[in-house]
Amino acid sequence: MNERTDLELLLGTHRGDSNAAALLWERFGPRLLGVALALLGDRDRAEDAVQQALFGVLRASHSDLSRVADAAAYLIASVRNAAVNEIRNAERRRARDRTAGSLGAPGPGAAGPPSRPAGMESIDTLVGALPDEQREVVALRHAAGLTFDQIGWCLGISRNTAASRHRLAVASIRRALGAPPSTTEVAHAR
DSSP: OOOOOHHHHHHHHHHTOHHHHHHHHHHHHHHHHHHHHHHHSOHHHHHHHHHHHHHHHHHSOHHHHHTOSOHHHHHHHHHHHHHHHHHHHHHHHHHHHHHHHHTTSOOTTTTOSOOOOSSSOOHHHHHHTSOHHHHHHHIIIIISOOOHHHHHHHHTSOHHHHHHHHHHHHHHHHHHHTOOOOHHHHHHHO
């Protein structure tokens, strides 16, 4: 029996084929959740972002989905967009809460995000401290396993820009860990 392509699964899911949806989830679910988790840092919010992205498949038009060249990149870009929207919404909520707090009424969740345990910094912490554009590239490269071409498509940047952001992120993490610079970093420093 022929294995269904990613695009066939995407289109089948759009049509309401529960088998296609199950296979699509089996094929991409962990990667999609990994990207969302890397961007959001919270499993519940990550699951919400993945759910929003998959609902987007159901809401999309058949003609738009049939023109998708790379189903993996499409799904991961959808999750990334849902995660970015969640980050923006959370920032708006925090700003509202701060405004309400300055008026004398503490807003819900005004205490801020929970603090991480003290101790040695983990890779997750270091990745979380990267600038947004570098953190996104790292998440798409390592959590989703995308190529720099696919990352470029997802983010609307060139392949070279994606690779450069990745290189900068890795160099930053290596420095934070006290690792010696790589030969690529030494070459770029000259």
